[in-house]
Structures are given as structure tokens and as C-alpha cells.
Amino acid sequence: MPHDHHDHLSPSGHPFRPDDDHPLTYWQQMEIAIREILIEKGVTTAAEINAQIDAMDARSPANGAAVVARAWTDPTFRDDLMRDAGAASASMGFDIGPMKLIAVKNTADVHNVIVCTLCSCYPRNLLGLPPDWYKSRAYRSRTVKEPRKVLAEFGVDLPDHVTVRVHDSTADMRYIVVPVRPGGTDGWSADQLAALVTRDSMIGTGLPKAPEAIAQTPR
Amino acid sequence: MTHSPNGYDGRRWHDMGGDAAGPIPTEQHDFSLWEKRVDALMVIASSKGHFTVDGLRRVLEDMSPESFETMTYYERWIASVNQNLIESGVYTTAELAARMSDIAARGATYGEASHE
Numbered sequence: 001m002p003h004d005h006h007d008h009l010s011p012s013g014h015p016f017r018p019d020d021d022h023p024l025t026y027w028q029q030m031e032i033a034i035r036e037i038l039i040e041k042g043v044t045t046a047a048e049i050n051a052q053i054d055a056m057d058a059r060s061p062a063n064g065a066a067v068v069a070r071a072w073t074d075p076t077f078r079d080d081l082m083r084d085a086g087a088a089s090a091s092m093g094f095d096i097g098p099m100k101l102i103a104v105k106n107t108a109d110v111h112n113v114i115v116c117t118l119c120s121c122y123p124r125n126l127l128g129l130p131p132d133w134y135k136s137r138a139y140r141s142r143t144v145k146e147p148r149k150v151l152a153e154f155g156v157d158l159p160d161h162v163t164v165r166v167h168d169s170t171a172d173m174r175y176i177v178v179p180v181r182p183g184g185t186d187g188w189s190a191d192q193l194a195a196l197v198t199r200d201s202m203i204g205t206g207l208p209k210a211p212e213a214i215a216q217t218p219r
Numbered sequence: 220m221t222h223s224p225n226g227y228d229g230r231r232w233h234d235m236g237g238d239a240a241g242p243i244p245t246e247q248h249d250f251s252l253w254e255k256r257v258d259a260l261m262v263i264a265s266s267k268g269h270f271t272v273d274g275l276r277r278v279l280e281d282m283s284p285e286s287f288e289t290m291t292y293y294e295r296w297i298a299s300v301n302q303n304l305i306e307s308g309v310y311t312t313a314e315l316a317a318r319m320s321d322i323a324a325r326g327a328t329y330g331e332a333s334h335e
Contacts, residue, residue, distance in 0.1 A: 024323070024332050027294040028253050030301055032333050033318035035256060037310045044263045052259035117236030119276060120292070129258070132247050135292055141238040153243050168236065171272045 056129065063094045064126035064176060065197035069190040071103075072181040085176060089126060096125040096174070104167060105178045106204075111158055113151065113204030114167045114175040115143040121169035123176045127199055134203070144168060154205040177204040184211045232284035253329055254293040261300050270303035278302045 038044050067089050071078040081088040085103035086096045101123060104112040116122065117140050122130040133139050143150050147164045151157070158164065167175045179201040185193060188211075195214050200206025250258075265271060278299035286295060305312060325332040 023327050024329050025294075027290075027297050028329050029319045029322045029332065030315070031253050031257050031260070031297050032322050032329075033315055034297070034301055034304065035260060036334070037314060037318060038260065038264065038304075041309065043267065043269070043309060044260075048263060049256060049259045052262055053255045056255065056258060056262075115236075118233055119279065129250065132292075133243050133245065136244050137235060137238075137287065138240040138243045141235045141240040142243075144236040145238075150243060171276060 056124075059094075059124060059126075059128040061127050061197075061199035061202065062194070063089075063128075064123070064199070064202045065194040066190070067092060067094065067126060067176070068178055068197045068202060069194035071178055072193055073188075073190045078178075081178070089176075094125045096123070098172075100173045101125075102167075102173065102175050103178050104165070104175055106180045108180065109161065110163045110165060111151075111156075111204065112165045112167060112175075112177045113143065113147055114169060114177060115140060116169040117141070117144055118168075118170070121171055121174055123174040123202075126176055127202060131199070151205060154200065156205065156207060177202050179208050182208050182211055231280060232287070233280045253333075257293040257297045257300065261296060264300065264304060264309075269307045269309055270300075274303045274306075275299050 035049065039046060039049075067081065070092070071081050077088060080091075081103045082105060086099065086101040088103075089096060089101060104114075106112055114123075116134075120130055120135040122134060124130075139150065144166050147166050148158065151164070169175055179197065181193070182196055185196070196209040196211065198206050198209060201208045261275060265275070275296070279295055282290075282295060282298070290298070301315065304310060305315070322332045325334075
């Protein structure tokens with residue numbers, strides 16, 4: 001039968017995204033209503049809302065990776081970043097607004113990890129929107145209590161001699177982890193290094209990629 | 220849930236740092252358009268002074284622990300944005316109710332109900 005089992009497939013034969021595949025919800029009705037009322041009352045415009053969505057979509061961990069790679073290659077910038085991460089990232093075009101941003105630097109002996117136990121505060125200007133797990137009860141609850149076990153679930157097993165520092169973000173103060181520059185990258189440009197910097201390495205739940213993990217382009 | 224009514228330890232439900240919990244979930248969903256719009260409305264309305272991030276947080280934290288389990292992240296956000304905008308006098312509950320009723324009559328899906 002041609003129509004059997006096709007309820008969950010789009011015309012192209014792919015499954016619909018679950019989030020978009022259910023009837024209009026009460027909360028979606030509320031969002032539409034608020035948006036229309038705000039536009040009618042002149043608080044905002046449809047164009048302004050679209051521009052804000054575009055601006056948020058454009059923010060990705062590539063922003064943070066560019067900042068980290070520059071810190072790895074430019075000692076003056078690194079010092080600026082450690083002194084005032086908000087100003088240093090704004091100087092690269094990644095404005096954080098009125099919030100305070102603090103960079104925490106990993107070393108051979110110290111590993112930093114960030115969390116927001118109270119809600120979901122995250123360095124959006126450098127990493128985009130937080131992943132779902134960052135907002136989960138499990139991550140928020142456990143990271144400050146048993147960070148090594150949490151890190152192990154992400155595949156990060158740290159030697160006992162490494163100190164783990166957990167930083168609890170607030171609405172007004174965000175953190176970004178500057179991971180350790182991988183060995184075997186002498187002479188690499190900031191652009192090449194940025195390809196090694198993962199989102200999770202800047203949250204602290206991951207490490208940068210190894211240089212052999214990416215194909216080298218001729219220099 | 221460690222903050223039972225009988226064993227109140229001075230913390231509210233959202234103050235969950237240090238609680239026992241299960242494995243870190245690995246599922247990830249792509250943000251849908253309506254979720255991005257909620258995010259944008261929060262940023263725009265707060266940047267124009269209609270409420271603050273603390274106002275957003277206050278309403279989120281006043282929700283019950285059950286809301287954390289039964290509502291999605293942006294469902295909680297739109298509820299909080301709404302409460303804050305009503306409190307600051309941008310519109311009334313009656314205006315909202317009338318508009319939501321209009322919207323419900325437009326169609327059964329988000330796309331049908333949302334005038335583009």
C-alpha cells in the first residue's frame with residue numbers, strides 16, 4: 001500500500017523533526033500571540049526579530065575557537081584575554097554586551113570545566129546556544145559534586161595529579177575555558193589551530209582534537 | 220528530588236548543584252523556529268528595558284520542579300517572558316487571551332497559525 005508507514009516521512013522520504021511534527025501547542029500559540037502584540041504595539045518589528053535570530057544563528061563555537069587559537073599564537077592577546085575576556089573577545093567582533101566574561105586557562109596540572117547549576121548561563125557570544133545536556137538536571141547537579149565522573153562520561157579521563165576546577169556561571173558572569181594547545185602544532189597558523197578547538201574543549205568537557213585528526217593543508 | 224517539603228534544606232528546587240542525578244543525557248535536538256523566536260523575543264524585550272534577565276529567572280524559578288520535567292526549555296521561557304511583559308504593562312492578560320483564541324482558530328499547526 002502506497003500510504004502505509006508514510007505518516008512520519010516528508011515528501012522527500014525523510015522523517016519530520018519531532019519538534020515540528022506535533023499539533024500547535026498552547027505555548028506556541030502564546031509565542032505567536034506575544035510576537036504579534038509586540039509588533040503591533042511598536043515594541044519590535046518582524047525584521048528585528050528575524051535579524052536577532054540570524055545573529056544568534058551566526059554565533060557558533062567557531063567564534064570561541066578563533067579566540068582560543070589567537071590566544072595560543074599571540075601572547076599579548078592571551079594576556080588581554082586572561083585580564084578581561086569580554087573586552088578581548090569584543091575586539092575580535094564577538095561582543096558579549098554588559099555581561100562579564102572570564103577566561104580560565106588549562107595547564108598540564110589544572111583542568112577547568114564550566115557549568116551553570118542554577119539555570120543555563122553560557123558564553124553565548126563565543127559558543128552560540130548551549131547544548132541540551134548543558135541545561136540538563138544531571139549536568140547541573142553533578143558537575144560541582146563529582147566532576148571527574150562527569151568528565152569520564154564525556155570520555156575525558158584525567159590523571160589524578162591534575163586539579164579539576166569547576167566554575168559555576170551566573171546570569172551576569174560567564175566563563176570560557178582556554179584548553180591546552182595540542183603538541184605537534186609548532187608553526188601552525190591561528191586558522192589551522194582553530195580547527196582543533198571543539199565546543200566541548202571550551203566548556204571543559206572535552207579536549208582539543210589531536211593534530212593528526214585533521215588533514216593539513218599546505219602552508 | 221532532594222528538596223521535599225518535609226526535608227526542606229534551605230534551597231529551592233532550581234538550586235540543584237550537588238544533588239544526585241543520573242547519567243548526562245546525550246540527546247540533542249535542533250532548535251525549531253518557534254524556539255528561536257522565543258529566544259529572540261527575550262533578547263529584544265529585555266534589551267529595550269521591558270524586563271531584566273533577573274525577571275526572567277525569577278519567574279522560571281517560581282515554577283514548580285514539575286515544570287522542569289514536564290515543559291521544554293523554551294516553553295518555560297515563553298511563560299516567563301509573558302509574565303514579565305504583563306507585569307511591566309506592555310499588554311494585558313485580556314489582550315493575550317483574545318489573541319491566543321484568534322490564533323487557535325487559524326489552524327492546527329504552527330505554520331498555519333503563524334502569519335508569516
